[in-house]
Amino acid sequence: MSRHTRSPSRNAKDAEAGFEIQSDFQRFSQRDDVFRRSWWDARIRSAKSDLFYATYREPLSNWRSTDGFTQKDYALRNAAWQVSDLFTDLKLDADRREGFNDEFTLTRGVADERIDLGTPAETAAEIKRVAKGFGADLVGITDYDERWMYVNKFSDLSLTERPQEIPAEMTNVIVTAQSMDYDLIRTVPSALSGAATGAGYSRDAMVVLSVAQYIQNLGYQAVASMNDTSLAIPFAIRAGLGEYGRHGLLITKEFGPRVRLGKIYTDLPLAHDKPIQFGVKKFCDACQKCSTACPVQAIPNGPPSTERYNQSNIKGVRKWSIDGEKCFGYWTVQNTDCSICIRVCPYNKDFSKWWLRVGRWLAGTPLRRLMLWLDGWLGYGERIDPRRWWSAQG
Ligand code: SF4
Ligand code: SF4
Numbered sequence: 001m002s003r004h005t006r007s008p009s010r011n012a013k014d015a016e017a018g019f020e021i022q023s024d025f026q027r028f029s030q031r032d033d034v035f036r037r038s039w040w041d042a043r044i045r046s047a048k049s050d051l052f053y054a055t056y057r058e059p060l061s062n063w064r065s066t067d068g069f070t071q072k073d074y075a076l077r078n079a080a081w082q083v084s085d086l087f088t089d090l091k092l093d094a095d096r097r098e099g100f101n102d103e104f105t106l107t108r109g110v111a112d113e114r115i116d117l118g119t120p121a122e123t124a125a126e127i128k129r130v131a132k133g134f135g136a137d138l139v140g141i142t143d144y145d146e147r148w149m150y151v152n153k154f155s156d157l158s159l160t161e162r163p164q165e166i167p168a169e170m171t172n173v174i175v176t177a178q179s180m181d182y183d184l185i186r187t188v189p190s191a192l193s194g195a196a197t198g199a200g201y202s203r204d205a206m207v208v209l210s211v212a213q214y215i216q217n218l219g220y221q222a223v224a225s226m227n228d229t230s231l232a233i234p235f236a237i238r239a240g241l242g243e244y245g246r247h248g249l250l251i252t253k254e255f256g257p258r259v260r261l262g263k264i265y266t267d268l269p270l271a272h273d274k275p276i277q278f279g280v281k282k283f284c285d286a287c288q289k290c291s292t293a294c295p296v297q298a299i300p301n302g303p304p305s306t307e308r309y310n311q312s313n314i315k316g317v318r319k320w321s322i323d324g325e326k327c328f329g330y331w332t333v334q335n336t337d338c339s340i341c342i343r344v345c346p347y348n349k350d351f352s353k354w355w356l357r358v359g360r361w362l363a364g365t366p367l368r369r370l371m372l373w374l375d376g377w378l379g380y381g382e383r384i385d386p387r388r389w390w391s392a393q394g
Contacts, residue, residue: 017237017275018244021147022306025316028231030150031161034312034324035100039156044325048332055335056081060191068190068386069335077191077336080198084205084226095158099205102153103165104224106213114219121271127211131176134210135203137259138177138252140239140273144170144265148234166223170265172272174211175232175239177252177259178203180342182350185258187386188343191336200260201226208262220268231314232261240273243280247290247299247341248322251280253360256347279364280347284320287372289381290341298326299341344381346372 014021030036037044038053059074088099096102117123128139152161184196204226212224223229233250236242241261242252249257253276291299299322300307308315309323331337342348346363349356362371375381 013238017234018277018281019234019237020304020318022316022318025147026314027147027149027151028314029152029154029161030101031152031154032311033154034328036154036156037312038328040159044328046332049328052332052335055191056085060335068187068192070191072390073190073192073386074336077194077198080195080202082198083202084198087205087209092157095155095160097156099201099226099228101156101228103228104205104209104212104226106209106216106222106224108213108216110216110221111219117218117268119271120269123269124271127174127215127268127270130214131174131207131211134207135178136176136207136211136262137179138241138254140175140236140241141270142173142175142235142238142240142272144173145234145238149230153229164229166229166265167221167267169221169267170223172266172268172270173235173239174264174266174270175236175241176204176207176211176262176264177236177241177250177255178207178262179255180258180260182258182348183384183389183392185339185343185348186384187389188339188383189334189336190386192386192389193339193343194336196258197260197337197339204260204262208264212264212266215264215266215268218268220266222268223265225263225265226261229265230263232263235263236261237275240276243275243277244319245280245290245345245347246284246288246320247294247345248320249342251345251347253278254351256349256351257342257345258348278360279368283346283363283368283372286368287346289344289346289376293340293344293381294327295338295340296323296326296330298323298330343383346375346380348381 038049059071059078061071088097091098098104117126124141131139149164154161178200180196180200184193187193208224212222215222236250242250245251251257252259288301291301304319306318310325312324313321351357359371
């Protein structure tokens with residue numbers, strides 16, 4: 001049976017992961033991603049979106065007098081993107097923006113001789129150890145699932161489509177998550193908070209490239225990828241990293257929604273993880289903090305649905321989906337990315353503190369509404385003044 005054939009166990013796996021796939025399901029095309037559309041679609045592209053992107057290379061000096069949007073804040077945000085930017089810019093001449101449009105190119109090929117790392121379970125344990133050694137905060141492993149792969153690739157540079165490039169032998173997907181800085185995210189909305197996003201991607205690039213090169217050095221194929229090949233969240237859920245939240249983001253047990261995801265596709269034989277549930281779905285049913293806080297009402301406040309706001313939503317999956325056009329529109333007005341829905345989410349906590357782990361446990365019990373009330377009463381999720389972040393340094 002080819003890896004592209006619908007296996008009899010797929011329905012069971014979907015049920016295990018909480019996926020509700022409809023009969024009219026269609027794979028997503030990279031061209032329809034709202035960021036890709038911001039280059040070719042007149043409905044999205046504007047002078048504001050061009051300026052938004054330009055500020056990531058040239059820090060704005062006179063944007064807003066508000067704290068968090070000064071030249072220093074933009075300078076820090078852009079510096080945090082530096083490592084990711086280096087890789088994104090490396091192959092522009094070849095019509096590739098690696099990490100966002102295209103998977104990364106590894107410097108060295110597959111070793112001639114294969115090294116046996118033991119059983120798939122032993123190999124998986126070693127790969128997780130290695131990934132964490134390279135800086136991954138979370139690592140899970142699942143099987144390749146073509147449904148989540150972009151049906152076609154799209155270049156922001158030449159504005160052309162091309163076929164998906166992942167080799168057919170890649171049967172496993174290693175999913176990594178890098179946490180973003182809690183205190184920076186507390187300053188959202190601000191350009192300063194974008195430093196958490198940039199640093200997340202920069203660390204992501206380092207992790208996926210290093211793990212993929214390690215696998216190739218062992219004599220197996222590997223492809224290192226960030227946001228460039230597929231929808232990451234379904235793979236992350238299948239790999240046991242977390243659950244879907246109302247804001248359309250992955251909610252991990254360890255960092256809530258405050259993560260950036262990476263993927264390594266490989267033919268290295270690996271044992272797979274199972275999806276986890278720790279009460280997010282029921283908690284989100286009761287909580288609407290993200291949909292209430294979203295400044296452009298891009299997040300639904302009803303139950304999961306198959307509604308598509310526009311072509312940037314995948315067709316045929318019942319879930320919480322956001323209106324990417326409204327969301328990206330707000331980013332361009334702010335001249336930086338927005339993470340308000342991450343900041344206010346009750347799962348966005350520093351879970352190294354035991355009492356917050358108790359709160360997380362409470363959120364998964366029938367006392368979830370008490371936890372929700374406590375969260376608001378104690379002031380979690382409120383914005384902190386960016387000056388507090390700067391003055392706390394050193
Ligand atoms: S990132 Fe901001 S604009 Fe986008 S959905 Fe979240 S809160 Fe709304
Ligand atoms: S803010 Fe509330 S509703 Fe939104 S994702 Fe977080 S827990 Fe779910």
